[in-house]
Amino acid sequence: MNIFIKLKNLDRRWVFLFVALSVIIPLLFPFALPVVPTKAVANLHKFIENAEALPEGTRCFLSFDFDPASEPELKPSAVAILVHMFRRNLKPICGANWPVGGEMAEVALVEAANAYMSTYEDMKAQGKLAPGCKPIIERGVDYVNLGYKTGAIIHVKALCNDFMYPYPQDRDGNSTAEMAIFRNPDGRRFAMSDVGLIISFTAGTGGIETFISMAGEHKRPMAAGCTSVNIPRFTTYLQSGQLIGMTGGLPGAAEYETLIERPGKGCAGMTPQSIAHLVIMLFIIFGNLAYIAEQRNEAKKKG
Amino acid sequence: MTTLLITTWVGALITLCCFTFLIKDNPFYRFAEHLFVGVSAGYYLSTISFHQVLKPNLLAKIWPTYFASGTAAEATPEYILIIPGLLGLLMLFRFSSNLSWVSRFTVAFVMGVSTGIAVVTSAEQYLIPQVKKAIVPLIVSGDYFGSFSNLVLVVGTVSCLFYFFFSTEHRGPVFGNVAKVGIWYLMISFGAAFGATVMGRISLLIGRFNFLLSDWLHLIK
Secondary structure, X not given: OHHHHHHHOOOHHXXXXXXXXXXXXXXXXXOOOOOOOOHHHHHHHHHHHOOOOXXXXXXXXXXXXXXXXXXXXXXXXXXXXXXXXXXXXXXXXXXXXXXXHHHHHHHHHHHHHHHHHHOHHHHXXXXXOOOOOOOOOOEOOOEEEXXXXXXXXXXXXXXXXXXXXXXXXXXXXXXXXXXXXHOOOOOOOOOHHHEEEEEEEEOOOOOHHHHHHOHHHHOOOEEEEEOHHHHHHHHHHHHOOOOOEEEEHHHHHHHHHHHOOOOOHHHHHHHHHHHHHHHHHHHHHHHHHHHHHHHHHHHHHHO | OHHHHHHHHHHHHHHHHHHHHHOOOOHHHHHHHHHHHHHHHHHHHHHHHHHHXXXXXXXXXXXXXXXXXXXXXXXXXXXXXXXXXXXXXXXXXXXXOOOHHHHHHHHHHXXXXXXXXXXXXXXHHHHHHHHHHHOOOXXXXXXXXXXHHHHHHHHHHHHHHHHOOOOOOOOHXXXXXXXXXXXXXHHHHHHHHHXXXXXXXXXXXXXXXXXXXXXXXXXXX
């Protein structure tokens, strides 16, 4: 019993050290733990894989509603989904409701485009690419990064009518009116109704909920990539059918990477994540045992 | 290559400065904190606000020949946008203690538009779909798990709503017990939220150590 009481007074810096070691050691000496995709992630993968729901060439809107503080959680799933879209010959249009979202989108797009182009021949040989896939993908034709726009719900409402008005230029200042990706065969202005799927990588407010708010107007299928903190909140939208799928935190990214058979930072993070969870669970158990032991000691003293 | 090397070293040193806070508050941590605030404010004002919002959405539309590119440079100027531009400028009156009331016109406009949209969308997209999903049959024939799941959902919804009904004291066999069930549901949801938060924080820590061990020290691939 005394050992538990001593543990209760353990300096919190020892806890920090143990948690740090539980992350560093599995990163330095990696070993694989199985990653089993959940229904929410599998549904999103299935929807993007479905050629009837999203025929080749379909444009999808990806909103990067996070900043560097949430990058380790959300970028891996964004990269995995972008790679999957490139393999399916879908055209991602990236925007942002968060100020640094455009920068986050740029990093993810560059990584995903490089990953797609560097593995093009191998993937083609294995028959894992859509028939219309090209070895080199071009900005403004196959994908675009529009950057950040202020306004949240009002901004999304504007996108429902006309993409070009809130986004006359992309993030780099190129005129969007001349871009092939926004051209409609019948000459109509490009609007949200031309988008096959909306995905928001959400770190907090102003993410997927702005698109859900406007769902009555755009009527497009929606999915989310969210931080772990938001998983309980967004699960309600999954249950109500407002979201077709969701990747939650780093585990969600690992599940998506497993489904597209491209292990990345999500899969690499699962071993340290599991070990760190075990260490924290042990500390919680020891903390509670120490608390019970202390209560008993006090009761004995009084008795 | 040199730029990448410098940014990696700066990133690594700033990360270590932040980690020093775990030992105790110190000048290295405060340096990193102040640097972050300053750089964020400058970056947000110049690169983001001006180049991604103000220039393409206001200046390029009022003076296309000067600020727009491509075919947009030949577009007809939209002078109507001077009105929202002026409304935006009114916000600067907040810096004056005597004239700060002028900025209220802009705030009132934004509040009016946002509230108008939010009232409709909140009911349409949040309240109704969630209530609709909570109206489920308690017995699903041949599906025991489905029946149990629906029962948990309905009992949880009703008891939690009961708990937040403060006009009646939570006492007695009905009010007291149902509110207690509501507390249990809330506690379980707080536990789930706490677990998810821990998971998120560990993921962020993994991200930082990944950066330090791979990009900076090249110890892992």
